[in-house]
Amino acid sequence: MDRGAAGWVPPGEERLSLVAAARPDRWRAVRYADDWQAEEYARVRAADLQLEYLDLAAEPGSPVALAASFDLVRAVALFRRNRAGVSAWGDLGRVEKPGGTLFYRPYRLGERACFGFEGTLARRGEDPLERPFETLLGYGCTDAGLLTAARIETVLDGIGIGRAASPARLPALPPAGAALDFARGKADPDQGLAAFPLLLARHYTLADAGEVPESPSSIRLRE
Numbered sequence: 001m002d003r004g005a006a007g008w009v010p011p012g013e014e015r016l017s018l019v020a021a022a023r024p025d026r027w028r029a030v031r032y033a034d035d036w037q038a039e040e041y042a043r044v045r046a047a048d049l050q051l052e053y054l055d056l057a058a059e060p061g062s063p064v065a066l067a068a069s070f071d072l073v074r075a076v077a078l079f080r081r082n083r084a085g086v087s088a089w090g091d092l093g094r095v096e097k098p099g100g101t102l103f104y105r106p107y108r109l110g111e112r113a114c115f116g117f118e119g120t121l122a123r124r125g126e127d128p129l130e131r132p133f134e135t136l137l138g139y140g141c142t143d144a145g146l147l148t149a150a151r152i153e154t155v156l157d158g159i160g161i162g163r164a165a166s167p168a169r170l171p172a173l174p175p176a177g178a179a180l181d182f183a184r185g186k187a188d189p190d191q192g193l194a195a196f197p198l199l200l201a202r203h204y205t206l207a208d209a210g211e212v213p214e215s216p217s218s219i220r221l222r223e
Contacts, residue, residue, distance in 0.1 A: 004034035006183075006197070007176045015040045015055045016136075017160035030183040030196075036064045037201035041183040041193060049155070052079050053138030054193065057122075058201050065123075065131035067202040072105045075137040076116035080185045080192050082139065085110045093149055095156040097121060102136065102156050106147055114141040115152045121161060127204050134161075 009015075009029040015038075018027075029042035036059050044051040058064040073089070076082045090106035102119035116139045120132040127133075140147075140155060185192020 004032060004197070005176065006030060006032040006180050008179050009040065009042075013162075014042060015057075015162060016042070016053065017162050018044060018046065018051075018155075018158055028182070030179045032180075032183075032197040035059060036062065036203070037066075037197075037199070039197045041196055043191060048142045048144040049140050050142070051138060051140040051155075052081070052191070053136065054078065054196075054198075055134070055136050056198065056200060057134040063126070063204050064201045065127045065129070065133055065204055066135055066200045067131060068135070068198070068200045069132075070118050070135070070137060072103060072116045072118055075118040076107070076139050078137060078193055078195075079139060080194055081141075081190045082109065082114075082116075083194070086114075093153065095153050097156075097159070098161070099134070100132075102159070104152055104156060106149075106152065109141055112141045112143055113145065113147040114139055115147055117156055129204065131202075131204075 007030070009031045011027075014027065014029045015031075026045040027042060029040055031038060031040045033039075038057050038059070040053075040055045042053055044053070056066055056068075058066055070078075072092070076086065086107055086109055088108040093104050095102045095104070097119070099122045100120040102117050104115050104117040106113065106115045108114065118135070118137045120135055122133040123130060136159075140152075180196065181187065183192055183196040184194075
């Protein structure tokens with residue numbers, strides 16, 4: 001699997017669960033995994049709310065961490081829908097989750113009320129650079145009036161972290177190429193990510209004090 005594989009996540013094996021105000025009506029997820037990392041992109045529709053998220057996780061049991069940090073403006077900009085028209089950023093809020101904190105900020109996207117969220121859900125204490133082991137990024141929008149802080153926090157509070165999908169089950173019909181196209185928004189320029197996978201995993205040793213080697217998958221993608 002060192003070269004990486006991407007495919008549709010079987011229903012019920014999504015990395016996240018959504019309850020309360022964001023109980024989903026439609027959900028489709030794509031996962032990329034290699035020996036160092038797994039990334040899950042999904043689109044979710046829940047009543048009047050539409051969400052997209054990207055969950056990034058280093059491989060459990062390996063000395064690997066994620067060499068990236070995101071503020072909310074940068075996190076939201078990873079999604080193609082937010083490439084233009086974002087305005088009126090609101091105040092920063094936070095929701096505590098097991099293993100970390102999700103930060104959020106409301107904003108406007110044209111006439112739509114939206115919010116972005118990002119946070120570190122787990123860290124590896126032995127990484128000398130104290131980088132995250134799992135990071136969640138995403139945004140949600142509604143056409144139905146305002147999104148209050150209480151509504152946003154209810155949605156984020158209802159996010160649960162589930163068991164990772166088995167990599168062996170990822171390559172499934174439709175073919176992996178279609179799954180990657182879905183994640184990259186090839187059929188819909190207002191959906192998906194500007195780039196997928198991000199390939200942020202880096203190996204570390206206890207002696208590391210500076211830069212560490214890149215993921216082998218990211219090196220191969222540039223060859």
